[in-house]
Amino acid sequence: MALFYENCPVTQERVVDFLLEELSYEETAALDNHLRECETCNALVESYVNLFKNVRSIKAAPVSPETYVNLKQRVFVSGQKKTGKKKKEPYLQMFSLFLSAAAVILLMTMFSENVFISELPKAELSMNESWFIDTMMIAAIPVQAPLHDSLIFMNNFLASTKQRIISTPNFITQFYSFTSDILAQYAARNTTIAPESLDLILLFQMREKDISNTPESGAQCMRISFRKSERTV
Amino acid sequence: MIVKKDEELIKACTQGDHAAFDILFKKYARPLTFFIDQILHNRNRAEDIFQDTFIKVLENAGKFDNRYKFSTWIYRIALNLCINELRKRQRENRRIYSQNMDNIYCNILDRIPYLTTPVDILEKKECANRINDALSYLSVSKRTAFVLKFYHHLSYEEIGEIMNCSTGTVKSRIHYAVEKIQVIVRE
Numbered sequence: 001m002a003l004f005y006e007n008c009p010v011t012q013e014r015v016v017d018f019l020l021e022e023l024s025y026e027e028t029a030a031l032d033n034h035l036r037e038c039e040t041c042n043a044l045v046e047s048y049v050n051l052f053k054n055v056r057s058i059k060a061a062p063v064s065p066e067t068y069v070n071l072k073q074r075v076f077v078s079g080q081k082k083t084g085k086k087k088k089e090p091y092l093q094m095f096s097l098f099l100s101a102a103a104v105i106l107l108m109t110m111f112s113e114n115v116f117i118s119e120l121p122k123a124e125l126s127m128n129e130s131w132f133i134d135t136m137m138i139a140a141i142p143v144q145a146p147l148h149d150s151l152i153f154m155n156n157f158l159a160s161t162k163q164r165i166i167s168t169p170n171f172i173t174q175f176y177s178f179t180s181d182i183l184a185q186y187a188a189r190n191t192t193i194a195p196e197s198l199d200l201i202l203l204f205q206m207r208e209k210d211i212s213n214t215p216e217s218g219a220q221c222m223r224i225s226f227r228k229s230e231r232t233v
Numbered sequence: 234m235i236v237k238k239d240e241e242l243i244k245a246c247t248q249g250d251h252a253a254f255d256i257l258f259k260k261y262a263r264p265l266t267f268f269i270d271q272i273l274h275n276r277n278r279a280e281d282i283f284q285d286t287f288i289k290v291l292e293n294a295g296k297f298d299n300r301y302k303f304s305t306w307i308y309r310i311a312l313n314l315c316i317n318e319l320r321k322r323q324r325e326n327r328r329i330y331s332q333n334m335d336n337i338y339c340n341i342l343d344r345i346p347y348l349t350t351p352v353d354i355l356e357k358k359e360c361a362n363r364i365n366d367a368l369s370y371l372s373v374s375k376r377t378a379f380v381l382k383f384y385h386h387l388s389y390e391e392i393g394e395i396m397n398c399s400t401g402t403v404k405s406r407i408h409y410a411v412e413k414i415q416v417i418v419r420e
Contacts, residue, residue: 013408020382020407022389051415055383058361060267067266067280068258071287075246075254 010034010041019048239303243294261287264385265311271380272315274369282318286311301394308385309395312377319373360418367417371410378403379410 010031017023018031035041237245237253239260245253265286270279289310297306368376374396381392389400389407396403 012412013404016408016411017404022404047415048411051411051418052383054360054418055364055414058364058384060263060384061276063262063266063280063283067262067284071258071284072251072254074284074288075291076249076251 008038008040010038010044012044015041015044015048019045019052240294240297240299243291247291247294257287261307265307268308268380268385269311269315271368271384272312272373272377273318274365278318282311282314285314289314302391305387305391305394308381308387309397312395315377316373363418364414367414370417371413375406375410375413378406379414382407 014023014027014031018028021028023031035045237256239257242250242253242257246257262283266279266283269282269286270276273279273282286307290307293310297303368379371379377396378392381387381395382389387395389403392403393400
């Protein structure tokens with residue numbers, strides 16, 4: 001065994017294993033006894049304790065709500081299909097998505113009285129992590145169409161146009177404003193929303209936040225409206 | 234409340250059980266993404282690879298060998314995906330990687346500010362950055378062993394199972410990593 005300090009039978013490796021609790025009971029006891037007498041080894045242990053403390057002070061950051069929503073969709077909606085979607089020609093894709101989104105928004109407006117009536121307990125809508133964790137624990141409940149479908153359309157649409165935002169800022173702003181207003185109307189009616197739809201609304205808000213920093217943006221209006229509805233119920 | 238095993242939760246998840254999905258997500262999302270991030274040093278990609286890991290676990294649930302721990306199996310899948318990602322990245326950046334790695338290493342070390350004070354009086358954040366930097370200088374195998382030991386508290390045996398190597402190899406990788414980080418943090 002290589003000696004680290006002269007006249008001292010303790011190696012650096014042994015000290016590391018000791019601190020990582022990887023020594024046997026006998027080895028731990030022997031080193032423990034040695035440390036009571038050897039100041040040099042104590043200093044060595046001390047330096048590693050500091051290092052380990054600093055290393056372990058790095059904590060795991062929470063995973064973004066977007067990852068939760070995307071993964072859930074991949075597992076349950078996409079039937080566990082792998083990634084690698086075929087890409088359409090960009091202009092054609094944008095045009096077809098716009099048409100789909102417009103059609104859905106029109107449907108939502110036409111049938112807005114009863115489309116997503118739900119008897120679910122009201123979930124708190126906020127952007128913080130505790131909401132996210134709490135929501136995850138809510139049991140799965142069927143989502144009322146077409147709101148959920150509309151939200152999927154909206155999010156897909158926004159994802160696909162994110163890269164082209166510089167070339168089409170006015171169009172995107174109008175789109176946000178329009179869809180947010182419609183969602184705000186639902187909120188104003190004190191309607192409760194299924195968790196899956198809430199996930200998508202959150203995603204919608206996040207995308208909007210990424211793109212637009214204006215204080216009076218559509219999604220911010222929407223958040224205010226939802227909070228108002230919570231108070232009045 | 235009956236606590237289900239991870240294997241049972243995976244099975245329930247493949248049958249459309251949203252509650253099972255949520256439990257698994259809550260248990261693995263944060264630590265697994267953190268692990269992947271420590272290997273790739275790219276948070277966005279880490280979240281993507283975490284999703285791929287989860288899907289792969291669901292797809293291969295039937296192939297799980299009961300002799301091993303379920304968590305070990307998941308980490309192994311994540312590690313394989315990380316290695317694939319790094320290979321892909323390396324192919325894309327072959328021109329950059331073809332430079333003399335020793336020179337790169339020296340240049341990086343030169344850029345680290347010299348510290349006359351001991352580690353324990355450093356600001357936590359600054360120290361965390363330095364440790365993260367130090368980790369990035371390690372080879373993938375040493376970094377993986379170190380991260381699994383220090384942040385995921387796995388035993389040498391479990392790390393050996395994940396990395397498909399002997400306990401002795403794991404041990405020497407961790408010791409090497411600790412020494413290297415100690416030197417870099419002290420400089």
